Amino acid sequence: MSKTYIIKTDSNNYSDFTISPKTAEQINTIYKKEAYVRFGCKRYYVNVKISEYIPDNVIVLSKDIVSDLNLPDYTSYEISVNKNEIIVGPYIGLLLKKQDKDFTGTCLKKLLIYAKDYSVLNGAIVIFALDKVDAANLLIEGFCYNPQLDSWQRGTFPYPSAIYRKIGLNDQWKNHFLSIMGDCVFNSHYFNKWYMYKWLSTSTTAGPHLPCTTFFSSCNDVLNMLKKFDKVYIKPASGLKGHGIVQASMNGNSIVLRYRDKAKNHETVLNNTDEACAYMDKRFTDREYIVQQGIDLLMYDEKVVDFRCVVQKNQWNKWECMAVFGRCGERGSVVSNISSGGTAFYGEELLKMTLLSSYERAKEVREGIEYLAVKACYELDECGINCGFLGLDIGVDVYGYLWLIEINNRDPCLLYALDVKDEELYYRLKTQPLYYAKYLAGF
Numbered sequence: 001m002s003k004t005y006i007i008k009t010d011s012n013n014y015s016d017f018t019i020s021p022k023t024a025e026q027i028n029t030i031y032k033k034e035a036y037v038r039f040g041c042k043r044y045y046v047n048v049k050i051s052e053y054i055p056d057n058v059i060v061l062s063k064d065i066v067s068d069l070n071l072p073d074y075t076s077y078e079i080s081v082n083k084n085e086i087i088v089g090p091y092i093g094l095l096l097k098k099q100d101k102d103f104t105g106t107c108l109k110k111l112l113i114y115a116k117d118y119s120v121l122n123g124a125i126v127i128f129a130l131d132k133v134d135a136a137n138l139l140i141e142g143f144c145y146n147p148q149l150d151s152w153q154r155g156t157f158p159y160p161s162a163i164y165r166k167i168g169l170n171d172q173w174k175n176h177f178l179s180i181m182g183d184c185v186f187n188s189h190y191f192n193k194w195y196m197y198k199w200l201s202t203s204t205t206a207g208p209h210l211p212c213t214t215f216f217s218s219c220n221d222v223l224n225m226l227k228k229f230d231k232v233y234i235k236p237a238s239g240l241k242g243h244g245i246v247q248a249s250m251n252g253n254s255i256v257l258r259y260r261d262k263a264k265n266h267e268t269v270l271n272n273t274d275e276a277c278a279y280m281d282k283r284f285t286d287r288e289y290i291v292q293q294g295i296d297l298l299m300y301d302e303k304v305v306d307f308r309c310v311v312q313k314n315q316w317n318k319w320e321c322m323a324v325f326g327r328c329g330e331r332g333s334v335v336s337n338i339s340s341g342g343t344a345f346y347g348e349e350l351l352k353m354t355l356l357s358s359y360e361r362a363k364e365v366r367e368g369i370e371y372l373a374v375k376a377c378y379e380l381d382e383c384g385i386n387c388g389f390l391g392l393d394i395g396v397d398v399y400g401y402l403w404l405i406e407i408n409n410r411d412p413c414l415l416y417a418l419d420v421k422d423e424e425l426y427y428r429l430k431t432q433p434l435y436y437a438k439y440l441a442g443f
Contacts, residue, residue, distance in 0.1 A: 014047065309393075
């Protein structure tokens with residue numbers, strides 16, 4: 001466990017950073033006379049002083065340092081030293097809302113889940129909204145976790161060392177944070193299903209496991225794909241939770257479209273290609289769509305089955321598959337999503353049910369799913385985006401082959417853990433991104 005310190009404020013304005021001899025030895029500042037302290041994106045020159053009267057777990061800062069750095073003195077900190085820079089932290093920001101007014105009392109209470117591992121994370125954990133970012137002065141108004149009160153305390157703070165963002169940002173904001181903080185904002189870019197396919201289709205590991213995909217420009221893209229495959233899926237490129245997905249297949253000269261709408265399964269039969277083109281070119285023009293090869297996935301009780309892998313980075317910048325959930329769609333549905341009537345299981349449990357095999361075989365397939373998911377995340381890193389938390393949907397076909405169906409990067413859903421009644425796992429998945437943020441913050 002890392003050594004932690006509490007901050008005490010001295011009434012003088014002499015820019016003194018005072019520590020005990022033991023602390024000076026621990027953080028390798030025994031010979032330093034001057035340095036600068038960094039908290040988040042703010043820095044301040046200090047005089048390094050050593051006093052035998054200071055307890056080993058205390059750092060005494062002159063009030064001018066505390067005031068200029070907007071440093072909360074009610075949290076416990078770790079110290080990291082790099083040459084003449086003394087980093088007080090970790091200082092992690094969570095950009096959770098567009099508007100500060102959405103941080104109601106009830107909301108703040110729910111958000112305490114992010115501080116559940118505070119005794120390990122330490123430092124300043126600040127939640128904030130975009131409308132309280134002062135870009136001119138590089139300040140944010142938000143709420144810092146107070147471990148003494150186990151509550152959020154409103155205040156004004158400098159920009160954090162790392163930001164875990166859970167809202168959309170335009171290019172202007174992305175470039176602003178990049179110019180000030182460097183590549184320490186994650187998930188840095190949202191990407192859709194088409195970009196995922198283009199980026200990973202030539203990759204070594206993930207590429208062979210991607211269903212053939214094309215961009216929807218007209219109904220001809222669907223018709224051409226149906227010449228190669230028995231069925232295809234027309235999906236919104238940026239869709240979520242299975243909404244807007246349509247399965248297309250041929251039945252003689254007719255084209256059959258199956259989809260789910262308003263909690264019901266529907267089927268539309270188009271008698272010829274002219275009728276199909278008139279229908280599709282009108283229906284699929286509201287946004288961007290892809291056309292994806294249909295896979296004969298494992299079924300359970302006539303219900304489609306796939307698996308959601310929750311893959312997150314840890315404090316050492318390594319991807320870990322934290323959970324595999326099985327999803328079993330409603331009978332007759334073309335999607336497996338829980339929000340569309342599906343049911344969640346532990347991945348291994350559903351594998352054993354669908355494969356009708358032993359625990360050892362189910363475990364072997366689950367490990368293969370985890371391996372593919374983690375390798376795909378590393379290959380996604382090579383594409384130049386900073387992600388720390390992804391949800392990968394992987395299917396197993398009737399021959400046992402694994403298919404990477406899509407990657408969710410816009411705040412992937414973690415409620416599957418609650419669906420299988422595993423609150424401990426839910427808490428672990430919610431807090432894990434903060435460990436990667438701690439790494440980005442320099443700890």
